[in-house]
Amino acid sequence: TGRRFTLTHRLPDAHLDDALRADALKGLTGRPKSLPPKWFYDARGSELFERITELPEYYPTRAEHQILAARSAEIAALLPDVRTLVELGSGSSRKTRLLLDAFTATGALERYAPLDVSPAALTEAGEALRHRYPALDVSAVVTDYEADLTPPGRGPYLVAFLGGTLGNLDTADRRAFYASLRPRLTAGRDALLVGVDLVKDPDTLVRAYDDGRGVTAEFNKNVLLVLNRELGADFDPAAFDHRALWNAEHSRIEMWLRSRRAQRVPLPEIDLTVDFEEGEEMRTEISVKFRREALTAELADAGFTVRHWWTDPLSRFALLLTTP
Numbered sequence: 001t002g003r004r005f006t007l008t009h010r011l012p013d014a015h016l017d018d019a020l021r022a023d024a025l026k027g028l029t030g031r032p033k034s035l036p037p038k039w040f041y042d043a044r045g046s047e048l049f050e051r052i053t054e055l056p057e058y059y060p061t062r063a064e065h066q067i068l069a070a071r072s073a074e075i076a077a078l079l080p081d082v083r084t085l086v087e088l089g090s091g092s093s094r095k096t097r098l099l100l101d102a103f104t105a106t107g108a109l110e111r112y113a114p115l116d117v118s119p120a121a122l123t124e125a126g127e128a129l130r131h132r133y134p135a136l137d138v139s140a141v142v143t144d145y146e147a148d149l150t151p152p153g154r155g156p157y158l159v160a161f162l163g164g165t166l167g168n169l170d171t172a173d174r175r176a177f178y179a180s181l182r183p184r185l186t187a188g189r190d191a192l193l194v195g196v197d198l199v200k201d202p203d204t205l206v207r208a209y210d211d212g213r214g215v216t217a218e219f220n221k222n223v224l225l226v227l228n229r230e231l232g233a234d235f236d237p238a239a240f241d242h243r244a245l246w247n248a249e250h251s252r253i254e255m256w257l258r259s260r261r262a263q264r265v266p267l268p269e270i271d272l273t274v275d276f277e278e279g280e281e282m283r284t285e286i287s288v289k290f291r292r293e294a295l296t297a298e299l300a301d302a303g304f305t306v307r308h309w310w311t312d313p314l315s316r317f318a319l320l321l322t323t324p
């Protein structure tokens with residue numbers, strides 16, 4: 001092993017276009033209209049998200065970092081035989097360095113395999129990491145982990161799904177995610193590390209998704225620019241308002257875009273013209289907030305046992321070490 005950085009495209013370029021077209025067609029003709037959050041992350045969306053992680057109102061990244069700083073050595077000691085660290089939705093991989101520092105200091109780690117839909121994020125992460133970990137192979141994979149979860153390299157595996165991104169999936173989609181991951185892991189050998197945001201007072205939650213500087217509003221509206229560029233639409237971001245609300249029934253933050261006026265938006269690439277009524281809202285993301293008992297039971301139903309549940313000092317966020 002050593003110093004090899006490979007970038008594998010599991011998604012033929014056409015896939016991304018086809019997937020966006022299918023998602024736009026389905027979502028924009030739904031009741032209510034909606035779009036999957038993975039389309040936020042073009043280059044501008046990824047940059048806006050990095051800025052969100054630094055906002056005072058957006059605590060999850062800092063909280064998870066506190067836990068990883070406190071627990072990475074313990075996690076590496078608990079899993080001394082791990083050869084491949086697979087990260088789902090790696091983004092900039094900045095949060096992963098604490099894990100990689102710990103696993104490369106002690107054990108058998110030979111490969112880091114970030115899986116993400118964004119080639120830009122993977123390339124940037126790959127370049128940064130190969131200097132920091134000269135003995136590590138970095139096998140980056142452009143994939144939609146909801147579609148294809150085959151981990152590169154050889155086990156034992158630690159699969160890390162950090163940042164709270166599990167919360168982007170509703171109950172049914174989480175069940176499908178667990179069902180596609182579980183058969184790829186071996187009981188008694190592999191492990192799954194998940195970062196999740198926890199239920200707390202709604203005001204704190206809403207402010208984390210509707211910051212005073214309007215960065216989250218920009219991030220939310222950016223998906224309209226992605227549709228304009230990729231599908232030839234002409235959404236006017238100024239004709240929509242950002243909304244973040246706490247849906248107590250489903251224990252989740254929801255982000256919406258509200259149409260300021262009645263408007264008609266053509267999307268020529270998919271032969272669709274979309275009408276918005278004045279005040280009509282389109283849902284662009286859910287971010288589920290978890291409770292320990294319910295998530296532990298949900299994971300048990302999916303064949304994962306929670307072995308450790310670590311939180312930051314203020315119990316805002318949790319890092320779970322689970323085993324198949």
Ligand code: AVJ
Nearest residue numbers: 052163164165168209216287
């Ligand atoms: C990257 C999906 C974990 O849900 O908190 C941040 C994305 N959306 N602010 C989240 C997000 C609005 C973030 N995840």
